[in-house]
Amino acid sequence: MNQSKKITILKIGIIGLGYWGVNLVRNFANLKDTELKMVVDSRPERKEALDKLCPAAIFSDTADELLNDPEIDAVVIATPVFTHYELAKRSLEMNKHVLIEKPMTSSTKQAEELIEIAQRKKKVLMVDHTFLYTGSVMKMKSLIMNGDIGKVKYFDSTRINLGLFQPDINVLWDLAPHDISILNYLIEERPYSVQATGVSHTHNGIENIAYITVNYESGFIAHFSCSWTSPVKIRMMLIGGEQKMIVFNDVEPTEKIKVYDTGYEYKTDEDKKRILVDYRTGDIYTPKLDMREALALMANDFVSAVRNGTTPLSDHVSGLEVIKILEASQESIKNKGREVIIKNSFQ
Numbered sequence: 001m002n003q004s005k006k007i008t009i010l011k012i013g014i015i016g017l018g019y020w021g022v023n024l025v026r027n028f029a030n031l032k033d034t035e036l037k038m039v040v041d042s043r044p045e046r047k048e049a050l051d052k053l054c055p056a057a058i059f060s061d062t063a064d065e066l067l068n069d070p071e072i073d074a075v076v077i078a079t080p081v082f083t084h085y086e087l088a089k090r091s092l093e094m095n096k097h098v099l100i101e102k103p104m105t106s107s108t109k110q111a112e113e114l115i116e117i118a119q120r121k122k123k124v125l126m127v128d129h130t131f132l133y134t135g136s137v138m139k140m141k142s143l144i145m146n147g148d149i150g151k152v153k154y155f156d157s158t159r160i161n162l163g164l165f166q167p168d169i170n171v172l173w174d175l176a177p178h179d180i181s182i183l184n185y186l187i188e189e190r191p192y193s194v195q196a197t198g199v200s201h202t203h204n205g206i207e208n209i210a211y212i213t214v215n216y217e218s219g220f221i222a223h224f225s226c227s228w229t230s231p232v233k234i235r236m237m238l239i240g241g242e243q244k245m246i247v248f249n250d251v252e253p254t255e256k257i258k259v260y261d262t263g264y265e266y267k268t269d270e271d272k273k274r275i276l277v278d279y280r281t282g283d284i285y286t287p288k289l290d291m292r293e294a295l296a297l298m299a300n301d302f303v304s305a306v307r308n309g310t311t312p313l314s315d316h317v318s319g320l321e322v323i324k325i326l327e328a329s330q331e332s333i334k335n336k337g338r339e340v341i342i343k344n345s346f347q
C-alpha cells in the first residue's frame with residue numbers, strides 16, 4: 001500500500017478505554033518509534049484510568065477531538081461493535097489508518113464499504129484478530145502447512161463459560177470471531193455454506209447459546225459451540241488430520257497444544273455392505289510454543305503495515321470473511337437452521 005507521507009514518529013489515537021482498550025493502551029504505549037498521543041472514551045471518568053496507564057497521553061471524551069487532530073496518523077477502535085463502522089468510516093475519511101477490534105463491523109455491507117474507502121484513500125484497514133498472533137495458532141499453522149498431521153478433515157471448537165450477557169450482540173458475534181478467524185487462517189479452502197441454531201433464554205432475541213456448522217465442498221467440516229451459560233470455562237479446539245490430531249486447550253497455562261498420533265484406516269468388505277475400521281493410537285507430544293504477548297505482535301504488525309506497506313496477517317479480508325460467516329449464521333438461526341450459502345470471498 002502506498003503511503004502519502006514519510007512518518008518518523010507514528011502518532012496513534014485509541015477510541016474506547018473499556019476492558020480491552022486498557023490492554024491496547026498498554027501495548028501501543030510501549031511500541032518503538034510510536035507515540036500514543038490521545039485516548040478517547042465517552043465516559044469522562046475513564047481519564048483516571050488513562051492517567052495511571054499512560055500519563056503522557058491526552059484524554060478526551062469525544063472522538064471529534066481525535067479525528068480533527070492532523071498529527072494523529074492512525075486510530076485504534078475498541079468500542080462496542082455497533083459503533084465500529086461509523087468511527088472507522090470517519091477515521092478513514094479524515095485520512096487516518098485504522099485498526100478495528102473484532103468483529104470488524106455489524107454487517108458485510110459495512111465491512112465492504114470500509115474496505116472500499118481504505119483502498120481509495122490508500123490507508124491501512126486492519127482488524128484485531130488477536131488469536132492469530134498467539135504461539136498456539138502459529139504452531140498449529142506450521143503443523144498443518146508442514147504436512148505433519150496430514151490432510152485436515154475436521155475442526156471442532158468449543159468456547160463456553162458463564163459469560164457476560166451483551167446488550168447489543170449475541171453470543172456468536174461475541175465469542176465466535178476468534179475461532180472463525182483461526183479456522184480461516186489455518187484452512188485455505190473457503191466455506192460453501194453454514195447451518196446454525198441458537199436460543200435466547202432471556203427472550204430478547206439475543207441468543208446466549210449457539211452452534212454453527214460450516215460446510216466445505218471438499219468434505220472438510222467445521223463446527224463451533226458458543227455459550228454464555230456454562231458452569232465451566234472451556235476453550236478447546238480439535239483439529240483432525242488423516243495422520244495426526246491436534247488438541248488446543250487454551251485454559252492450560254503452558255501445555256496448550258498436544259499432538260496425538262491417532263488415526264484410523266478403513267476398508268469395505270467384499271460385498272461392500274460393511275466397512276472395517278482399523279484404529280491407531282500412538283504417542284502424544286507437546287510442542288514448545290512462542291510465549292510472546294500476542295497483542296504486542298498484533299500492534300507491531302499494524303505499525304509495520306502503516307510504515308512499510310506490508311500486508312498484516314489479520315488484514316481487512318480476514319475481517320470481512322469472519323463477518324460473512326457470522327452474518328450467514330445469524331440468517332440461518334433466524335430460519336431455524338436452514339442452510340445458507342456463503343457468497344464468494346472478497347478479492
Ligand SMILES: NC(=O)c1ccc[n+]([C@@H]2O[C@H](COP(=O)([O-])OP(=O)(O)OC[C@H]3O[C@@H](n4cnc5c(N)ncnc54)[C@H](O)[C@@H]3O)[C@@H](O)[C@H]2O)c1
Pocket residue numbers: 015016017018019020021040041042043046061063077078079080081083101102103128129130
Ligand atoms: N481482541 C480481543 O481478544 C478482544 C477481547 C475483548 C473485547 N474485544 C473487542 O473490543 C471491543 C470493546 O470491547 P470491551 O470488552 O472493551 O467493551 P467495553 O464496554 O468494556 O468498553 C468499550 C468502551 O468504549 C466506550 N465507548 C463506547 N462508545 C464510544 C464512542 N462512540 N466514543 C468513545 N468511547 C466510546 C465505552 O464508554 C467503554 O469504555 C469490542 O469490539 C470487543 O469485541 C476484543
